[in-house]
Amino acid sequence: MPATRHCINLRNEVPRRAFAGAHWALLSAPPFPHSRCVSLQHTQVTFHYERLRAVTTGIMEAAGTTFLLLIAVRHFNAGPTAKALIAAGGSVGHLISPFVVNRATQLGWPVAQAASRVGFVGAGALLLAVFAPGLPLYVLGSVIATTCASAAIPLMTQVYQTNYPPMERGRLFSKAMVVRIGMAALANELGGRLLAVHLEYFRALLLFFAAAFAFGAWCQSRIPSEPLTASAGTHPLRALHYAREDRLFRLTLISWMFMGMGNLMMYPLRVEYLANERYGLKLDVTMVALFVGVIPNAARLVCSPVWGWLFDRMNFFTLRAVLNVGFALGILSFFVSDSYAGLALGAVIFGVSNAGGDVAWSLWVTKFAPPERVADYMSVHTFFTGVRGVAAPLIAFHLVGTMGMTNMAWMCTALIAVSVVMLGTEVPLGRKAKPATPTTEEVSE
Numbered sequence: 001m002p003a004t005r006h007c008i009n010l011r012n013e014v015p016r017r018a019f020a021g022a023h024w025a026l027l028s029a030p031p032f033p034h035s036r037c038v039s040l041q042h043t044q045v046t047f048h049y050e051r052l053r054a055v056t057t058g059i060m061e062a063a064g065t066t067f068l069l070l071i072a073v074r075h076f077n078a079g080p081t082a083k084a085l086i087a088a089g090g091s092v093g094h095l096i097s098p099f100v101v102n103r104a105t106q107l108g109w110p111v112a113q114a115a116s117r118v119g120f121v122g123a124g125a126l127l128l129a130v131f132a133p134g135l136p137l138y139v140l141g142s143v144i145a146t147t148c149a150s151a152a153i154p155l156m157t158q159v160y161q162t163n164y165p166p167m168e169r170g171r172l173f174s175k176a177m178v179v180r181i182g183m184a185a186l187a188n189e190l191g192g193r194l195l196a197v198h199l200e201y202f203r204a205l206l207l208f209f210a211a212a213f214a215f216g217a218w219c220q221s222r223i224p225s226e227p228l229t230a231s232a233g234t235h236p237l238r239a240l241h242y243a244r245e246d247r248l249f250r251l252t253l254i255s256w257m258f259m260g261m262g263n264l265m266m267y268p269l270r271v272e273y274l275a276n277e278r279y280g281l282k283l284d285v286t287m288v289a290l291f292v293g294v295i296p297n298a299a300r301l302v303c304s305p306v307w308g309w310l311f312d313r314m315n316f317f318t319l320r321a322v323l324n325v326g327f328a329l330g331i332l333s334f335f336v337s338d339s340y341a342g343l344a345l346g347a348v349i350f351g352v353s354n355a356g357g358d359v360a361w362s363l364w365v366t367k368f369a370p371p372e373r374v375a376d377y378m379s380v381h382t383f384f385t386g387v388r389g390v391a392a393p394l395i396a397f398h399l400v401g402t403m404g405m406t407n408m409a410w411m412c413t414a415l416i417a418v419s420v421v422m423l424g425t426e427v428p429l430g431r432k433a434k435p436a437t438p439t440t441e442e443v444s445e
Helices: 040-074 080-107 111-130 135-151 153-163 169-197 199-221 238-245 247-266 269-275 285-313 316-335 340-368 371-403 405-424 427-432
Strands: 005-009 017-020 023-026 035-039
Touching: 035 040, 040 080, 040 135, 040 153, 040 169, 040 199, 040 269, 040 285, 080 111, 080 135, 080 153, 080 371, 111 135, 111 153, 111 199, 135 199, 153 371, 169 199, 169 285, 238 247, 238 371, 247 269, 247 316, 247 340, 247 371, 247 405, 269 285, 269 316, 269 371, 269 405, 285 316, 285 340, 316 340, 316 405, 316 427, 340 371, 371 405
Parallel strands: none
Antiparallel strands: 005 035, 017 023
């Protein structure tokens, strides 16, 4: 029996079904002319496996943001270059994601299958880190794993576009995101407790991360999808010309570059600040995980629905400026203080701001880009995220040795302040924004 399909009018995208609890109720009506049909079976299967995968992406988020770097600092006594490479791995994935999409298109792989294969490569790389006898192989495995975790984001974007009805896309996306955030907080707590018992247990923890990554890739392999449609313009960086032609897009990208550099330089330094004895704190691994992972993710979990509601109703550039101020205050509270209260306050402010960043980073282009160019605009945004994400840790870990942590915090706050001023000039244009639905699921700034 063919799968039941839900058809929508592409002119106004009015839904022809209602979702209540775990049950789908179809409204009996003939499909509109020029309609695109979404299989309800595909929607249900996708949502089921995405909720399962959210468990593993939360675990992998804890690995990438806390434990891979913490192990490098505490067990391998890594230098600035090694630490910067580990911190930049996810951004390398953003940087190469257009090439991954281009290759999947050329090979004719269904997009979910292509994402799954990238995930299995990442799981294998973590196994390399598990059995690495020294720092070089550990860094190599860590970087490949975190690169694979973010390189497949645009492929899953296409899955959401195809398998989720437009009027339900945001809600289904946010439900999986809540699971992910909760698991990231839990994984940080439990992983910190394990390493506090004995640091040598890090290999067992890495093995668990590899198994989680592999399970997430298996979930992706079960999601129905189609190959990407090849076009005449197949160069992966062909969309960069929109940054040159669209003034509003260009100015927003520039302001985001200032903000992103300031935030991403300080982001990996949180572990360095808490774990390295040169800064006087040298907290145990449980406390590092608490301030870097548990507290921020708890605040992020609580505030995510609030920011999603505000995003649909608030002037985008005002919203973005408020978030940037929050990131700046979080940096100062965290790095200028040496008390537990200051660290906790900075962690909470960062978590609250990061919750809004999840929404703003993944949705903003859908408010301003022409509907048929959303994917192209997003690929440009993702590409530049990768550029600053690779550069920022390399700059940060080398500068902090000469500038000191406090001066670094003030410098990065100044960069974010520049972005707030630039966004202030764009606030009137934010009234032209339209409602949006998610285009990606991962990193926020």
